[in-house]
Amino acid sequence: MSGQTSRTNTWVQPSSMPYPLQPQQTGQSGFFPGPHDVNGFPIDTKGKQPYIEERSVQPTPMDTPRDSLDMDKEKAEANIVPHDPHKKDPNQPHLPFGERLRHFTWAWYTLTMATGGISTLIAVQPHRFPGLISIGAVFYVVNLIFFAILNACMVLRFTKFPGSFKESIKHEREALFLGPFFLSIATIITGTQKYVVESYDADHPMRGWMITSMAIVFWVYVFMTFCLAVFQYSYLFGTHTYPVMKFMPSWLLPIFPIMLAGTIASVIAKDQPVSARMPILAGGLGCQGLGFTVSILMYAHYIGRLMQAGYPNREHRGAMFIGVGPPSFTCLAFIGMSNALPDDFDLQGDGLIDAHVLRTMALVSALFLWVLAMWFFMIALIAVLHSRPEYFHLGWWAMVFPNSGFIIATIQIGNSLKDEVILFVGNGLTIAVLLMWAFVLYHNIRAVIVADIMYPGRDEDVED
Numbered sequence: 001m002s003g004q005t006s007r008t009n010t011w012v013q014p015s016s017m018p019y020p021l022q023p024q025q026t027g028q029s030g031f032f033p034g035p036h037d038v039n040g041f042p043i044d045t046k047g048k049q050p051y052i053e054e055r056s057v058q059p060t061p062m063d064t065p066r067d068s069l070d071m072d073k074e075k076a077e078a079n080i081v082p083h084d085p086h087k088k089d090p091n092q093p094h095l096p097f098g099e100r101l102r103h104f105t106w107a108w109y110t111l112t113m114a115t116g117g118i119s120t121l122i123a124v125q126p127h128r129f130p131g132l133i134s135i136g137a138v139f140y141v142v143n144l145i146f147f148a149i150l151n152a153c154m155v156l157r158f159t160k161f162p163g164s165f166k167e168s169i170k171h172e173r174e175a176l177f178l179g180p181f182f183l184s185i186a187t188i189i190t191g192t193q194k195y196v197v198e199s200y201d202a203d204h205p206m207r208g209w210m211i212t213s214m215a216i217v218f219w220v221y222v223f224m225t226f227c228l229a230v231f232q233y234s235y236l237f238g239t240h241t242y243p244v245m246k247f248m249p250s251w252l253l254p255i256f257p258i259m260l261a262g263t264i265a266s267v268i269a270k271d272q273p274v275s276a277r278m279p280i281l282a283g284g285l286g287c288q289g290l291g292f293t294v295s296i297l298m299y300a301h302y303i304g305r306l307m308q309a310g311y312p313n314r315e316h317r318g319a320m321f322i323g324v325g326p327p328s329f330t331c332l333a334f335i336g337m338s339n340a341l342p343d344d345f346d347l348q349g350d351g352l353i354d355a356h357v358l359r360t361m362a363l364v365s366a367l368f369l370w371v372l373a374m375w376f377f378m379i380a381l382i383a384v385l386h387s388r389p390e391y392f393h394l395g396w397w398a399m400v401f402p403n404s405g406f407i408i409a410t411i412q413i414g415n416s417l418k419d420e421v422i423l424f425v426g427n428g429l430t431i432a433v434l435l436m437w438a439f440v441l442y443h444n445i446r447a448v449i450v451a452d453i454m455y456p457g458r459d460e461d462v463e464d
Contacts, residue, residue, distance in 0.1 A: 116187020259291020
């Protein structure tokens, strides 16, 4: 014997851990993966069926159903229409009025905004008939009643649901409708001038007191709406994100109230003494310029959205009429404020009367803006007729208030040009907007009854 071990019975121990004798007990497979015999040695599986470990085979799931083999069902599931968040659930449960009051939002003030605009529109009608002012006074009183009811409901909401006031003014959508609250106040101020102040004779002792009160109210309104325009936009810029491709004209609402200061000035200034009149006109012109300039900046995004993303959802196309407002109210404010200037107004004191020149400039500017308002009106009208909304939303009132300003601007232009055709057009448009007011009011009341609004997920207190 040479002392050497044959090569066939020599086992070379690897540097790794030794093979376990009981791999089924330890869970280790040793140096070589695969099956082992009873002595722990690997079994040669070369050339045989691929080895599949038992643990790699997952059991058939029993908690979830298998895919259907029904071809008709699969086709039906493939054609499912995506869920429409605007669509109402026909089986929505009934809620008591107290619970629905949680969804009584600031957007309700679009009702008083529109009704007050109608009362002012009736007051400036050409071709008057006996009883016209009485009809306008009825709208003025009804608007005051509506405003009181809305205020009571808002107070009930905020007291019944603590914290809801803070949530409402911070909400990315509902907070935008703080504007209509102040716009409602603006229409009440103009209505008070038309139906209360102007009802007194020139020498009546109450008239002087009322005129002074209107001047005070004007400056308080300017201060409050300027604060709204500054602080609300500052909060929105710093807190919320509004994609430009989802631009809606309602983004203009925080700047609308300060713009209406010019409209208020054009209505109340002519009865003010000259010492108080000129500051009111200057302040009104500045506020009108602020509101219209911001609106023009917003229009750039609005047109860009329409070009790239198309019309808004059909349920919100009525709000497109908001775009009619800024040029319309600027148009009537220019004419009204220029007419309120004293006839002997001489700004430079050089002996040249500036009032007539400014009135001509105001008329030219008004014609320029009136056509712009007409263009926005037609765009909105075509969009609504192309796809009419299925459910009522409080944004429908935008089909009344901005259009009331457009009609008043038409009448002001007709008066300045002394054109009877334009004035008769103003009469016809007034009848049309009155019918629209009645139409929207009917659907507003119906929507409350059938729970299309004042219901979870159906109002402006949800993101859209």
